[in-house]
Amino acid sequence: MTTSISETFATLKSENRMAFMPFITAGDPDLATTVDVLKELSRQGVDLIEVGFPYSDPIADGPVIQESYTRALNNGFHVHDLFEALKELSADESVDLPALVGMVSYAIIFRYGAERFLKEAADAGFSGLIVPDLPGDEAGEFVELTKAAQLDLVQLVSPLTPEDRTKRIVQSASGFIYCIAVAGTTGVRDELPAELTAHLESLRSLTDLPLAVGFGISKPEHVDTLRGKADGFIIGSAIVKQFAAFSDPDQTREDVIASIGKYAGEMAAATKG
Amino acid sequence: MTTSLSNVPDASGRFGEFGRRFVPETLMHALEELTQEYEKAKQDPSFQAELDDLLKHYVGRPNPLYFAERLTEHCGGGKIYFKREDLNHTGAHKINNTMGQALLTMRMGKKRVIAETGAGQHGVASAVACARFGLECIVYMGEEDIRRQKLNVFNMKMMGAEVRGVSSGSKTLRDAVNEAMRDWMSSVETTHYIIGSVIGPHPFPMMVRDFQSVIGKEAREQCLAQTGKLPDQVIACVGGGSNSAGMFYPFIDDEGVKLTGVEAGGRGPEPGEHASTLSYGAKGVLHGSFGYVLQDDDGQTMDVHSISAGLDYPGVGPEHSYWKDSGRVNYTAITDDEALEGFQTMARLEGIIPAIESSHAIAYAVKAARQASPDETIVVCLSGRGDKDVNEVARLLGRDI
Ligand SMILES: Cc1ncc(COP(=O)(O)O)c(C=O)c1O
Numbered sequence: 217m218t219t220s221i222s223e224t225f226a227t228l229k230s231e232n233r234m235a236f237m238p239f240i241t242a243g244d245p246d247l248a249t250t251v252d253v254l255k256e257l258s259r260q261g262v263d264l265i266e267v268g269f270p271y272s273d274p275i276a277d278g279p280v281i282q283e284s285y286t287r288a289l290n291n292g293f294h295v296h297d298l299f300e301a302l303k304e305l306s307a308d309e310s311v312d313l314p315a316l317v318g319m320v321s322y323a324i325i326f327r328y329g330a331e332r333f334l335k336e337a338a339d340a341g342f343s344g345l346i347v348p349d350l351p352g353d354e355a356g357e358f359v360e361l362t363k364a365a366q367l368d369l370v371q372l373v374s375p376l377t378p379e380d381r382t383k384r385i386v387q388s389a390s391g392f393i394y395c396i397a398v399a400g401t402t403g404v405r406d407e408l409p410a411e412l413t414a415h416l417e418s419l420r421s422l423t424d425l426p427l428a429v430g431f432g433i434s435k436p437e438h439v440d441t442l443r444g445k446a447d448g449f450i451i452g453s454a455i456v457k458q459f460a461a462f463s464d465p466d467q468t469r470e471d472v473i474a475s476i477g478k479y480a481g482e483m484a485a486a487t488k489g
Numbered sequence: 490m491t492t493s494l495s496n497v498p499d500a501s502g503r504f505g506e507f508g509r510r511f512v513p514e515t516l517m518h519a520l521e522e523l524t525q526e527y528e529k530a531k532q533d534p535s536f537q538a539e540l541d542d543l544l545k546h547y548v549g550r551p552n553p554l555y556f557a558e559r560l561t562e563h564c565g566g567g568k569i570y571f572k573r574e575d576l577n578h579t580g581a582h583k584i585n586n587t588m589g590q591a592l593l594t595m596r597m598g599k600k601r602v603i604a605e606t607g608a609g610q611h612g613v614a615s616a617v618a619c620a621r622f623g624l625e626c627i628v629y630m631g632e633e634d635i636r637r638q639k640l641n642v643f644n645m646k647m648m649g650a651e652v653r654g655v656s657s658g659s660k661t662l663r664d665a666v667n668e669a670m671r672d673w674m675s676s677v678e679t680t681h682y683i684i685g686s687v688i689g690p691h692p693f694p695m696m697v698r699d700f701q702s703v704i705g706k707e708a709r710e711q712c713l714a715q716t717g718k719l720p721d722q723v724i725a726c727v728g729g730g731s732n733s734a735g736m737f738y739p740f741i742d743d744e745g746v747k748l749t750g751v752e753a754g755g756r757g758p759e760p761g762e763h764a765s766t767l768s769y770g771a772k773g774v775l776h777g778s779f780g781y782v783l784q785d786d787d788g789q790t791m792d793v794h795s796i797s798a799g800l801d802y803p804g805v806g807p808e809h810s811y812w813k814d815s816g817r818v819n820y821t822a823i824t825d826d827e828a829l830e831g832f833q834t835m836a837r838l839e840g841i842i843p844a845i846e847s848s849h850a851i852a853y854a855v856k857a858a859r860q861a862s863p864d865e866t867i868v869v870c871l872s873g874r875g876d877k878d879v880n881e882v883a884r885l886l887g888r889d890i
Contacts, residue, residue, distance in 0.1 A: 272789040273663065273775060275670040276513040282657060295787050322511055323774040327788030349511045349774065353501070374515040376677065381518065399515050400675030 219315045221343045221368050221391040224263055225426040225447055234439065234487045235263040235448030237428060238455050238480050239319065241284040242267050243293035245462045247301045249469065254305060256473050258313050260481040265313075266346070266450060267302075269295065269320040276348045278403030280453040283460070295328055299340040306341030315343040317370065317391070322350040322358075330358060334365035344368030344391040352385035359388045368392075375399050375415055379422075386423040392448065395419060395429045403453045405432035408441055416445045436486035451483060494817055495741045497808065502691020502778075505814065507807035510690040512670075512777040519677040524692040526597050531699070536592065543588050544703065547621070550585075552576045554711035554868070559838040560855070567721065567861025569854055571841075571871040572708045574732065581844065581873030582704060582732040583614035587683055589700035591618035594681040601625040601680040605669040607634055607662030607728070608799030608846065609641025610873055611685030616650035618683075626650040629668040633660040634798045641877050659792050662728075662802050666776050686729025687806030690777035694734075694806050701735025708868055709739050716866050722747045722857060725870035726850040727767070727820065728799050730806035732872040737818060747819065750809060751853045753795035754822030764793035766805040767813050767820040775803065780810035796825035796885070797878075799846040823849040831855065832875065832882060844873035845882065 228235050238257055242250050250267075257265055270285035270293050277285070306313060318337055325333045325347065337345065344367050350358060352371050362369040368391030373382055376399050386393060397412055398405060412429070419427055429442055430450030442449055458479065461472045497504045510520055530536040544550040552573040561569045574582040587604075594602055602624050606612030612628040619626035628645055632654045635642055645652050658664040666688075673682045687694045687701070705723075712720050723740055725733035727750040740746045755763035760783075763769070770781035773788055783791045783803040795801040812818035823831070828845060831852030835843050843851060847870070854869045861867060875882070883890050 272658070273667050275667055275776070276515070276674065278671070279657075286657070289789060321774070321788070323782075323784070323790075324788040326779075327771070327773050327784060327786070348513050349777070351510065351512065351514050351517050353517070354509055354511060372514040374513070374517075376515055376518045378518055385514075396515060398675075399677065401671050 219343065221264065221315050221317065224315050225392060228263060229447070234443065234446060235426070235428060236484050236487045237264040237266055237317070237448055237450045238262055239266040239268055239450055239452035241270055241281065241288055241456055241459065242298045243270055243288035243291060244284045244459050245287055246291055247297055249462065251301055251305050252473055253476060254313065255311050256477040257480050258311055260477050261484045262314060262480055263448070264315045264317055266317045266319050269298070269318060269324055271321040271324060274321065276401055278401040278453060280457045281402050284456045295324060296336070299336045302340035313341065316341055318342045318345045320345060320347060322347050330361050334361055334367060338365050338367055342367060344370055346370045346372070346394055348372060352381070352388055355388055370394050372396055373419060375409070375411060379418070382419065382422055386425065389425060392426040392428045393419060393423060395427050395446065397429050397431045397433065400431070402431055404434040408432060408438055413445055436483065439483070439486045455479065493742055494812070494815060495738065497811065498691060498695050502695070504694070504808045504811035507780045507810040508691055508694060508778050510777060511774045511779065512690045513674060515674050516677060516690070520690055520692070522597070526593060527692055527696050530593055530596060540589055540592055544585065548578050548584050548588060549576060550703065551707045554708055554715060557839050560835065561858065563834070563838055564855055564858035566863065567858040567865035567867045568863065569858050570712070570720070570866060570868045572704060572736065572868060573871055574704060575841070575843065575847070575871050575874035579610070579613050579617055580876065581610040581614065582701060582735065583611040583685060584617065585703055585735065586685070586697050586700040586731060587611070587614040587618040590681065590683040591622050591624065594624060594683070595622060597681060599679060599681045601676065602683055603627045603629065603669050603672050603676070603680055604683045604685060605629045605662065605665035606685060607665065607801055608797065608844070609634065609638035609645070609877060610799060612645050612650070612652070613641050615683050616645040616648040619650065620648040627672070628652050629655055629665040629672070631655045631660040631662060631664050634662065634665070637798050637881055638877055639880070662798065663790065670776065686731040687734045687808060688729040688776055688778065688804060694778065694808055697731050698734040698738055698808060701731050702738045704732065704735040704870060705737060705739035708736065712866065712868060719743055719746055720868040721861070721865040722749065722867045724749045724751060724850050724854050724857065724867060726751045726800060726846050726872060727805060727809060728753070728802050728846060729804070730809045732870050734806060734808055736870040737812070741817065748817065749853065749857070750818055750820045751849045752820060752822045753797060753800035753849060754824040754827070755794040755796070756825060761792045762794050763822065764795045764801050764803065765822040766803060767809060768822050778807050780807040781805055781813070796828060797845040797849070799844070800849065821853060823852045827852040829882065829885060841871070842875040842879065843871055844875050845878040847872045
């Protein structure tokens with residue numbers, strides 16, 4: 217049984233804690249490793265996991281995630297193989313897998329066939345999807361399809377989104393709102409922008425959905441800044457950059473997985489403050 | 490009720506089912522602003538007057554519609570005319586668009602411009618427009634294209650643009666577009682992205698088509714004046730599709746005029762060997778819009794090949810996708826070898842060194858003219874001149890310069 221996104225956030229709220237959601241690229245460097253990393257992240261007590269579908273032409277992603285996509289695609293990543301691997305993992309009772317959120321380009325979904333994609337994603341154990349290149353206005357029909365497939369469709373709001381757009385966007389969103397911390401692409405930043413707090417406050421007045429912040433986050437200090445203002449945070453590049461070490465002949469696969477787990481464990485601990 | 494094919498896109502940027510905006514939320518507001526600003530500019534007579542003045546005194550428009558007598562004789566059929574975009578300042582059609590978009594950049598109060606380029610013609614045209622108006626200019630260009638198009642890289646730098654090499658993916662046009670989009674994601678408040686073709690999210694495909702339509706409008710009038718009738722056929726090469734869209738659009742409602750877009754057939758029809766999106770692609774999403782894309786079953790964009798850096802693109806403008814499905818425009822492909830031959834034929838018979846992109850249209854026109862009767866007229870968009878290509882052509886022909 218997979219947990220739903222809203223259940224996860226509700227539980228965390230009752231524990232007065234933020235959700236930590238690491239991002240990994242599926243198939244980097246191969247699907248067997250993806251499965252082992254998912255198990256390790258589950259053991260470290262992360263609250264949700266964002267699984268990125270490698271895409272050949274990402275425009276919202278910075279170099280770290282793009283390189284990771286390239287590694288996965290060069291190793292022959294296929295959407296269907298990922299779904300098969302996850303289906304098996306979700307059925308494994310020895311693993312306490314948190315809610316999985318797919319991050320996937322609309323280019324992939326459309327080509328695969330939206331209904332087929334949604335069905336296979338739900339069967340594979342996904343609770344929701346983030347489709348970064350399908351902005352609220354374009355999502356119309358797809359919102360209905362995701363509902364029918366009992367998946368959440370998470371919407372993104374950027375610091376440049378004006379209030380009237382935000383109001384429209386949050387109406388069609390479910391699961392949580394993905395608050396982009398900085399106008400730009402994914403990638404680690406030293407500091408979170410000062411305006412972020414005000415942005416979160418204004419969002420809070422527009423929706424009851426949980427607010428999760430992503431883009432640029434990498435350190436426990438960042439998490440402290442968000443406490444009490446956001447319901448969760450997403451870390452991508454700071455984790456994904458560690459996957460490059462799988463091709464380092466001086467490190468064993470187990471060591472790399474353990475070090476990814478250690479970092480995730482530290483960030484998970486930071487949510488407890 | 491039949492709606493005119495020219496009455497697109499709608500307010501959300503749809504050409505039938507094609508077009509729209511598939512971009513990260515961070516860019517949405519800027520696209521809405523750009524759409525509004527462009528609509529306002531279009532209705533502002535002073536904007537059009539300023540653009541017309543620049544096109545006349547700076548770009549050198551109207552350029553001629555030239556009857557290619559010797560090439561016509563060589564083919565022994567229809568009469569071939571060339572719309573001479575190669576005679577524009579900077580030697581290609583790209584400058585029609587960059588002049589318009591540079592004026593818009595200033596209307597929006599932005600001081601920084603980014604652009605992507607394949608063959609370098611759009612990069613040069615952007616650098617020129619920025620130099621002319623004192624805007625900062627950054628051009629993204631794939632490393633492979635930097636190698637193929639050294640002359641244009643030098644020219645851009647001379648005009649004060651910064652050329653940023655892109656080493657991801659296939660190191661060509663598509664990767665340059667990705668990189669420019671990424672820059673725009675973090676700079677959109679201060680920067681305008683001058684997209685170089687009728688691709689990308691709404692309003693770009695519409696706006697670039699409008700700016701390039703000056704080609705077809707002039708050609709239409711010139712044809713009527715010089716031959717007393719509309720052309721029987723109009724031919725243009727298609728990379729992203731801007732010179733062809735500009736050429737075709739003013740003829741779209743003239744049902745008797747046959748329109749043909751010529752894509753890069755590369756080394757042949759196998760995947761990865763060509764860039765013939767409309768011949769071999771499937772519907773999908775690339776670079777912010779919905780249209781035909783060369784992609785695999787998972788929606789991953791495929792590698793493409795063409796002898797010409799300007800046609801080496803796995804997508805195509807949404808309006809072309811619309812024209813293809815409506816059957817209004819016929820799309821075909823010309824191989825690398827045929828284009829090289831078209832290049833040489835044109836040089837020898839007409840004393841014009843064409844761009845290798847345009848050589849695709851020329852090679853097809855030669856075939857079409859042979860099939861046509863002498864009372865038929867064929868108008869070809871000579872989208873650019875070939876100075877930038879001579880090194881590459883010499884290399885391919887095994888000659889020294
Ligand atoms: C001379 C010339 N023709 C054609 C093209 C292809 O672009 P489009 O298909 O947008 O006209 C280019 C692009 O660089 C070019 O330089």
